Amino acid sequence: xxxxxxxxxxxxxxxxxxxxxxxxxxxxxxxxxxxxxxxxxxxxxxxxxxxxxxxxxxxxxxxxxxxxxxxxxxxxxxxxxxxxxxxxxxxxxxxxxxxxxxxxxxxxxxxxxxxxxxxxxxxxxxxxxxxxxxxxxxxxxxxxxxxxxxxxxxxxxxxxxxxxxxxxxxxxxxxxxxxxxxxxxxxxxxxxxxxxxxxxxxxxxxxxxxxxxxxxxxxxxxxxxxxxx
Amino acid sequence: xxxxxxxxxxxxxxxxxxxxxxxxxxxxxxxxxxxxxxxxxxxxxxxxxxxxxxxxxxxxxxxxxxxxxxxxxxxxxxxxxxxxxxxxxxxxxxxxxxxxxxxxxxxxxxxxxxxxxxxxxxxxxxxxxxxxxxxxxxxxxxxxxxxxxxxxxxxxxxxxxxxxxxxxxxxxxxxxxxxxxxxxxxxxxxxxxxxxxxxxxxxxxxxxxxxxxxxxxxxxxxxxxxxxxxxxxxxxxxxxxxxxxxxxxxxxxxxxxxxxxxxxxxxxxxxxxxxxxxxxxxxxxxxxxxxxxxxxxxxxxxxxxxxxxxxxxxxxxxxxxxxxxxxxxxxxxxxxxxxxxxxxxxxxxxxxxxxxxxxxxxxxxxxxxxxxxxxxxxxxxxxxxxxxxxxxxxxxxxxxxxxxxxxxxxxxxxxxxxxxxxxxxxxxxxxxxxxxxxxxxxxxxxxxxxxxxxxxxxxxxxxxxxxxxxxxxxxxxxxxxxxxxxxxxxxxxxxxxxxxxxxxxxxxxxxxxxxxxxxxxxxxxxxxxxxxxxxxxxxxxxxxxxxxxxxxxxxxxxxxxxxxxxxxxxxxxxxxxxxxxxxxxxxxxxxxxxxxxxxxxxxxxxxxxxxxxxxxxxxxxxxxxxxxxxxxxxxxxxxxxxxxxxxxxxxxxxx
Numbered sequence: 071x072x073x074x075x076x077x078x079x080x081x082x083x084x085x086x087x088x089x090x091x092x093x094x095x096x097x098x099x100x101x102x103x104x105x106x107x108x109x110x111x112x113x114x115x116x117x118x119x120x121x122x123x124x125x126x127x128x129x130x131x132x133x134x135x136x137x138x139x140x141x142x143x144x145x146x147x148x149x150x151x152x153x154x155x156x157x158x159x160x161x162x163x164x165x166x167x168x169x170x171x172x173x174x175x176x177x178x179x180x181x182x183x184x185x186x187x188x189x190x191x192x193x194x195x196x197x198x199x200x201x202x203x204x205x206x207x208x209x210x211x212x213x214x215x216x217x218x219x220x221x222x223x224x225x226x227x228x229x230x231x232x233x234x235x236x237x238x239x240x241x242x243x244x245x246x247x248x249x250x251x252x253x254x255x256x257x258x259x260x261x262x263x264x265x266x267x268x269x270x271x272x273x274x275x276x277x278x279x280x281x282x283x284x285x286x287x288x289x290x291x292x293x294x295x296x297x298x299x
Numbered sequence: 300x301x302x303x304x305x306x307x308x309x310x311x312x313x314x315x316x317x318x319x320x321x322x323x324x325x326x327x328x329x330x331x332x333x334x335x336x337x338x339x340x341x342x343x344x345x346x347x348x349x350x351x352x353x354x355x356x357x358x359x360x361x362x363x364x365x366x367x368x369x370x371x372x373x374x375x376x377x378x379x380x381x382x383x384x385x386x387x388x389x390x391x392x393x394x395x396x397x398x399x400x401x402x403x404x405x406x407x408x409x410x411x412x413x414x415x416x417x418x419x420x421x422x423x424x425x426x427x428x429x430x431x432x433x434x435x436x437x438x439x440x441x442x443x444x445x446x447x448x449x450x451x452x453x454x455x456x457x458x459x460x461x462x463x464x465x466x467x468x469x470x471x472x473x474x475x476x477x478x479x480x481x482x483x484x485x486x487x488x489x490x491x492x493x494x495x496x497x498x499x500x501x502x503x504x505x506x507x508x509x510x511x512x513x514x515x516x517x518x519x520x521x522x523x524x525x526x527x528x529x530x531x532x533x534x535x536x537x538x539x540x541x542x543x544x545x546x547x548x549x550x551x552x553x554x555x556x557x558x559x560x561x562x563x564x565x566x567x568x569x570x571x572x573x574x575x576x577x578x579x580x581x582x583x584x585x586x587x588x589x590x591x592x593x594x595x596x597x598x599x600x601x602x603x604x605x606x607x608x609x610x611x612x613x614x615x616x617x618x619x620x621x622x623x624x625x626x627x628x629x630x631x632x633x634x635x636x637x638x639x640x641x642x643x644x645x646x647x648x649x650x651x652x653x654x655x656x657x658x659x660x661x662x663x664x665x666x667x668x669x670x671x672x673x674x675x676x677x678x679x680x681x682x683x684x685x686x687x688x689x690x691x692x693x694x695x696x697x698x699x700x701x702x703x704x705x706x707x708x709x710x711x712x713x714x715x716x717x718x719x720x721x722x723x724x725x726x727x728x729x730x731x732x733x734x735x736x737x738x739x740x741x742x743x744x745x746x747x748x749x750x751x752x753x754x755x756x757x758x759x760x761x762x763x764x765x766x767x768x769x770x771x772x773x774x775x776x777x778x779x780x781x782x783x784x785x786x787x788x789x790x791x792x793x794x795x796x797x798x799x800x801x802x803x804x805x806x807x808x809x810x811x812x813x814x815x816x817x818x819x820x821x822x823x824x825x826x827x828x829x830x831x832x833x834x835x836x837x838x839x840x841x842x843x844x845x846x847x848x849x850x851x852x853x854x855x856x857x858x859x860x861x862x863x864x865x866x867x868x869x870x871x872x873x874x875x876x877x878x879x880x881x882x883x884x885x886x887x888x889x890x891x892x893x894x895x896x897x898x899x900x901x902x903x904x905x906x907x908x909x910x911x912x913x914x915x916x917x918x919x920x921x922x923x924x925x926x927x928x929x930x931x932x933x934x935x936x937x938x939x940x941x942x943x944x945x946x947x948x949x950x951x952x953x954x
Contacts (some may be wrong), residue, residue, distance in 0.1 A: 072800065104313065108320030116356035117317070119926065128313060128359060170759070 103127060185281045254294050261287040306927040307412055308395055308419055311920055314361040319388040322348050327820035327832045328478050343472045346480055346712045349373040368916040377725025379909045382828055386913045393820050394419050423918040425817045430914050438907055439778045441797035446784035446903055451731055470494050473723055475786050475899025480719040485530050491918030493723055499701045511728040518721050520644040521702055524713045526679035528706035535701045540687030541644055545676060547629050556690045557671045559614035561645055561656035567600050597624060602661045604628050610663060614674050616640050627761060637685055651700050652689050667888045683831045730902035732779045757918055787898035788829025790906050794846040798822035
């Protein structure tokens with residue numbers, strides 16, 4: 071589209087506050103990209119003459135002839151952070167916006183967002199859903215609304231000692247108790263097995279690994295006990 | 300149709316930004332070193348921007364172009380490659396900011412990017428034109444007076460009293476250079492060593508550039524790297540060291556002088572070539588065989604050796620490998636042979652001794668014979684070399700040649716020291732190179748000097764007291780060779796101040812609107828260098844800047860007092876080239892410079908060359924429009940750049 075200079079003059083106006091922030095963020099991102107690329111060059115990567123199709127950054131190539139784009143594969147994407155399906159913060163801000171929109175017509179509909187665990191207790195104040203909930207939800211790739219306590223028991227039996235997200239409201243629904251008990255039993259069984267193995271173990275490495283298994287089982291038990299309180 | 304890629308300003312910015320990020324951590328006196336390792340285990344330590352950039356794997360044509368510019372610049376000045384990249388990056392950013400604010404609206408463009416690119420190109424052209432026209436004046440008038448000018452004669456003079464302070468300045472200059480290149484631990488030692496080396500190499504015609512040029516051209520032949528020893532074992536030895544061992548045992552000769560000859564061909568004449576047919580014992584009554592033939596050739600060889608012996612020659616330096624027969628006969632005749640001497644060492648030998656190499660062993664004239672005081676093996680590290688000194692004679696050109704032995708703990712470090720000393724010599728060569736003032740620029744200066752010094756008169760209380768040494772029409776602002784200024788960003792602060800004053804004084808001229816920000820642009824870009832030097836401590840940046848600016852404001856008082864005292868001397872007639880005024884400033888600035896010597900010294904002409912080189916690189920970078928991807932038989936994909944005009948590529952695709 072040819073722009074005729076006579077008709078439409080490029081009148082430069084100073085950028086607004088929001089635009090300044092965007093420009094500043096973009097500049098910082100470019101600086102970060104340059105710094106990362108410089109580090110990779112010093113590590114022996116090759117700077118190619120091509121640009122990435124997605125973002126336009128110069129591509130690097132490592133010793134194994136594999137192409138690598140610094141901004142796509144390493145830095146957080148510029149636009150992905152606004153996508154609620156992929157980012158917890160974006161999801162959170164979307165929820166808040168909805169709340170603000172919903173608050174004036176029907177304040178009673180707001181507590182529904184908290185889901186199952188709070189149904190047993192009448193909550194006067196609307197506790198804001200904490201980001202950990204949303205991260206737990208987003209990491210599983212699920213939607214926003216399922217009750218946040220459900221992912222926690224499934225995480226507990228794993229030996230990775232991940233402290234599950236504590237729900238904002240304390241009382242547990244009765245449906246959860248058997249699940250927790252099952253989890254506790256499974257962990258205890260594993261603990262017993264590990265103890266017997268440790269007593270009979272002769273190798274140093276195996277003993278060390280068994281001890282770490284016992285530690286993680288104990289941590290899981292502790293978290294489960296905290297959950298059931 | 301070959302695949303095309305359009306280059307935008309942001310590609311240029313990104314490429315240069317990446318190169319800047321690479322060298323940023325090694326920049327400045329507190330910068331770090333980069334250790335490069337190969338898969339073979341070979342290591343290279345470096346702080347030199349050129350070496351770091353050339354060691355990177357770069358296939359992007361823009362990046363390769365920038366590295367090529369940096370390399371070419373450092374082969375001339377020896378220093379300033381990291382500053383080059385810093386200035387380049389900051390200039391490009393400023394141009395980009397300015398271009399996106401005011402794109403050219405007088406033409407129609409396809410997009411905003413094209414308009415920006417054109418504006419950027421115009422800005423770059425104007426910057427370069429401004430620099431070529433006015434920068435050396437500004438530097439000579441506004442920056443150089445705050446430095447000191449050291450002449451080569453003073454530096455190499457035998458008398459200690461006058462030369463002492465000048466020696467001290469040159470040593471300070473070298474020490475600050477080595478500080479950025481080798482670190483603060485060894486910089487003083489290496490700078491003393493280099494000063495001693497320069498003092499010993501004096502040619503009879505006395506031109507500084509000749510001695511420095513000779514040292515630079517023949518540096519590989521004049522230094523010996525020895526690894527495995529600490530740097531403090533480095534020293535100078537008299538004479539020349541040939542980096543080869545004796546091929547025949549060297550007898551201890553007491554009588555002096557020793558005569559030596561340089562031969563470039565095999566002494567044993569090559570009578571038979573491949574494809575020749577030798578007819579032996581044909582048509583003659585006596586029985587002859589090949590044995591007789593080889594005996595005959597050996598006898599001719601004996602005559603050659605006897606000829607050499609009769610001339611008194613006892614050392615033969617050969618450029619090629621001699622045959623075993625020659626060596627055997629030489630051992631019998633007690634002559635020393637050194638084989639496979641490299642070309643540059645032979646040329647240095649020829650220049651220092653005055654003897655020409657010969658290729659015909661039958662015709663040895665007196666001009667082919669060199670006289671040596673001694674010639675014996677020397678053990679340096681793990682190698683045995685030949686060490687010789689030349690006999691003193693009047694017709695020789697050199698007073699006392701010497702060779703440098705550079706020691707280092709490992710090969711990488713020794714190589715680093717050797718390269719640093721070589722770059723220091725290049726830097727000194729640039730410092731003492733006289734600035735070329737053409738006649739057109741001189742006449743322009745005479746017209747412009749009243750205009751440019753108008754800012755001077757504005758600040759003067761009593762302009763009549765100033766006997767027009769600034770306003771005199773014949774006053775020529777010429778940058779003195781050997782001009783040095785305190786390091787640590789002083790040059791950039793002073794030039795920044797000068798450019799801003801220039802902009803104010805020329806703001807009422809009829810330049811196009813875009814002409815005014817050109818000097819402002821350059822002034823702002825210059826500040827990025829000291830900002831980076833003091834990046835770890837912004838307080839020191841402000842502190843240094845205040846100090847420098849205080850000297851600028853106090854200068855008029857200093858000059859005024861001096862002028863007042865000697866006003867009767869200067870009120871009449873023109874001054875000779877304004878040198879007296881510069882010397883006045885120098886004497887008065889002594890106490891202030893003593894305070895600022897803690898920052899070290901740097902050379903003004905190196906900085907000026909650097910600025911010009913950066914502006915030329917900016918101009919050529921912004922002229923690039925398109926990248927054509929070509930394919931050659933060797934590489935799977937290679938690229939070539941074209942300028943704004945379409946050119947046919949030389950290597951067509953050979954698919």
